[in-house]
Every structure is written in structure tokens, then in C-alpha cells.
Amino acid sequence: MLDFYHVDVFADRPYTGNSLAVFLDPPPLTPEQMLAVTQELRHFEAIFVWNGARARVFDLLEELPFAGHPVLGAAAVLHELHGAADWTLELPAGTVRVRTEGSIAAMDQGGAEVVNPEVPASGVAESLGLDAGDLVAELPLQVVSTGLPYLIVPVRPDALGRARIARPDFGDFLAAFGARFAYVLDVEALEGRHWNNDGVMEDVATGSAAGCVGAYLLAHGRVTDGEEFALAQGRFVGRPSRILVTPRADRVTVGGNVAMVGTGTLRVAP
Incomplete structure (x- = not known):
């Protein structure tokens, strides 16, 4: 039982x-x-x-x-x-x-580790069903981990709804950069999406990725040290979710x- x-x-x-x-x-x-x-x-x-x-x-x-x-x-x-x-x-x-x-x-x-500070943009957008112009050019693609390494992919607001996993070997593609999964992030709306690497199922709300997102946004001056912000996820699967993230220089809290x-x-x- x-x-x-x-x-x-x-x-x-x-x-x-x-x-x-x-x-x-x-x-x-x-x-x-x-x-x-x-x-x-x-x-x-x-x-x-x-x-x-x-x-x-x-x-x-x-x-x-x-x-x-x-x-x-x-x-x-x-x-x-x-x-x-x-x-x-x-x-x-x-x-x-x-x-x-x-x-x-x-x-x-705990603290976030930058596993890969600059992933080449070539091929990443296409692997997510997007064009190179859908990426935020002024922000780098980075692999960040607080226990599980995510490739953070910053995109423009109109691109988030079109994102999808578009290649069958996506897991191997990510592994070459030191990442386990990818997280597509609308940096303006603070909203993200994440899938299993086979692309079959989209996650509703990803706490492990949220910590990586908090550290990433803090490092690039998009959020304030010690100030809580809400990360949205799940809208595209009908399960709206609100993740509370407090990034600091030495650690990230997610709740x-x-x-x-x-x-x-x-x-x-x-």
C-alpha cells in the first residue's frame, strides 16, 4: 500500500x-x-x-x-x-x-553556478522553433545551475508563445553546452516555458529553473539584489503559476x- x-x-x-x-x-x-x-x-x-x-x-x-x-x-x-x-x-x-x-x-x-558563460546563439533559436531575431541580442545565452543546469534563452515577448522543442536530439544538443534542460524566458514580462527534452510534455512551473533565472537576471541588472519578483509560467498549458524568486549575490530563494x-x-x- x-x-x-x-x-x-x-x-x-x-x-x-x-x-x-x-x-x-x-x-x-x-x-x-x-x-x-x-x-x-x-x-x-x-x-x-x-x-x-x-x-x-x-x-x-x-x-x-x-x-x-x-x-x-x-x-x-x-x-x-x-x-x-x-x-x-x-x-x-x-x-x-x-x-x-x-x-x-x-x-x-544556495548560490548559483554559471556552468557556461556564453553559449553560441547559432542553432539555439532553430532548435526551439524560433528565428535568430527572436533572441534578445543584448543578453547572452548562459548555462546556470543551482543543482540542475539550465540553458537560459532570453527571447522577445512575441516569441514565447511560438517556442517549442524542434529537434529530436535536443537533450544531446544541450549536453554539449553543459546543460540538462532549457528555459525560454521573456525577460520583459518575466514569464518562462520549459519542456522535457523530447518536447512531448511542457512543464507547468519549474522551481529549479526559477532559481537559475533569478541569478541570471540579477547578474545582468534586470532585477534588484534582495528584492522578490514573481516569475510566471504555465499559461500555455492552462495551469497559470506564480513563482516567487528572491535573488541575492550569494544565494537564491524560490517559493x-x-x-x-x-x-x-x-x-x-x-
């Missing part, structure tokens, strides 16, 4: 934001079983937590060393059950500290509202 909690993260109310399945203290499961459970439930990701600390996250394709909205969702469930305000979750990429207050959860993603939706039980393990 596998009990789980269904929550929506970065959501002002249930049935918005990014949905998530949270499993607390499940019996021992292999990575293959956890992936199968995630694929069965069809949330973008699921998180498995033992003893309120050790955690593993899976999306529909693989295990992730770090992911933002599962960490926040798990901390919110732990808060509802136990009432404490501070949580430390141990993921393969490292330890993440989360603070919960009411329905808000915020995580300290948002978590809405409790329901509970469930899987009667058998895969």
Missing part, C-alpha cells in the same frame, strides 16, 4: 499551478518502481521522502538530482502534518533547506503557495 498526497505548487488555489504526488515513508522501492509510480499517476513529477529528510524525485522519464516544486510540495505536506516551519531535504544533488509558513513554502537554493488537493492510496506497488 502506497499512500500519497496530491498538492498543487505555485498555485493560488487548487487545480492551478504544478500538480505533484508526495509519498511519505513508503516501503523500500527500487528506482524502476518509483519511475513506474510516477508514470502511472502522470503528474509531471513525484517525490518520495523518508524520515522527513531523505528524498528522491522522478519525472516521467528519469530520476532528477534536484527539482524545485517537489521539494516545496513535500515541505508543505510535512508542515500540515507536523506543524514545524523548517525542513531539510537531502537529495542526490545536495541538501535543500525549506521554510514553511501557512500555505507558503520557500527554499534556499510559492502550495494548495492541498487530496490524498490517495496505491493498493499495489509496481
Whole structure:
């Protein structure tokens, strides 16, 4: 029997934001079983937590060393059950500290690393179904990581709605630059989009990328050190989400509202 909690993260109310399945203290499961459970439930990701600390996250394709909205969702469930305000979750990429207050959860993603300071623009726009003129020429394409490396692709406002993954080897294309995923960012509206590398499924709200975006925008003078801003995502899949980001010179905090939706039980393990 596998009990789980269904929550929506970065959501002002249930049935918005990014949905998530949270499993607390499940019996021992292999990575293959956890992936199968995630694929069965069809949330973008699921998180498995033992003893309120050790955690593993899976999306529909693989295990992730770090992911933002599962960490926040798990901390919110732990808060509802136990009432404490501070949580430390141990993921393969490292330890993440989360603070919960009411329905808000915020995580300290630590400092950001610029993995690749200047990715050549050649081929990037085309790989995302765009033209070279859709990129913001005065901003560089960079790979930034707070645990998961994203290629930040700044685009002009009218380009965001046209973006898509347009090549079958997109994951290999990104890996050549040191990136795991890409995040397409409208720097004027502070709105972004992200997909699995096969392009089949678009993510609703990407907490791990939001931290990278915060560090990127701060480094290029687009936001203020220590001042919270809201990053929008999910509009194009009908799940509007609001991610709260506070960038600082040495660290980035990412948070948002978590809405409790329901509970469930899987009667058998895969």
C-alpha cells in the first residue's frame, strides 16, 4: 500500500499551478518502481521522502538530482502534518533547506553556478522553433545551475508563445553546452516555458529553473539584489503559476503557495 498526497505548487488555489504526488515513508522501492509510480499517476513529477529528510524525485522519464516544486510540495505536506516551519531535504544533488509558513513554502537554493558563460546563439533559436531575431541580442545565452543546469534563452515577448522543442536530439544538443534542460524566458514580462527534452510534455512551473533565472537576471541588472519578483509560467498549458524568486549575490530563494488537493492510496506497488 502506497499512500500519497496530491498538492498543487505555485498555485493560488487548487487545480492551478504544478500538480505533484508526495509519498511519505513508503516501503523500500527500487528506482524502476518509483519511475513506474510516477508514470502511472502522470503528474509531471513525484517525490518520495523518508524520515522527513531523505528524498528522491522522478519525472516521467528519469530520476532528477534536484527539482524545485517537489521539494516545496513535500515541505508543505510535512508542515500540515507536523506543524514545524523548517525542513531539510537531502537529495542526490545536495541538501535543500525549506521554510514553511501557512500555505507558503520557500527554499534556499544556495548560490548559483554559471556552468557556461556564453553559449553560441547559432542553432539555439532553430532548435526551439524560433528565428535568430527572436533572441534578445543584448543578453547572452548562459548555462546556470543551482543543482540542475539550465540553458537560459532570453527571447522577445512575441516569441514565447511560438517556442517549442524542434529537434529530436535536443537533450544531446544541450549536453554539449553543459546543460540538462532549457528555459525560454521573456525577460520583459518575466514569464518562462520549459519542456522535457523530447518536447512531448511542457512543464507547468519549474522551481529549479526559477532559481537559475533569478541569478541570471540579477547578474545582468534586470532585477534588484534582495528584492522578490514573481516569475510566471504555465499559461500555455492552462495551469497559470506564480513563482516567487528572491535573488541575492550569494544565494537564491524560490517559493510559492502550495494548495492541498487530496490524498490517495496505491493498493499495489509496481
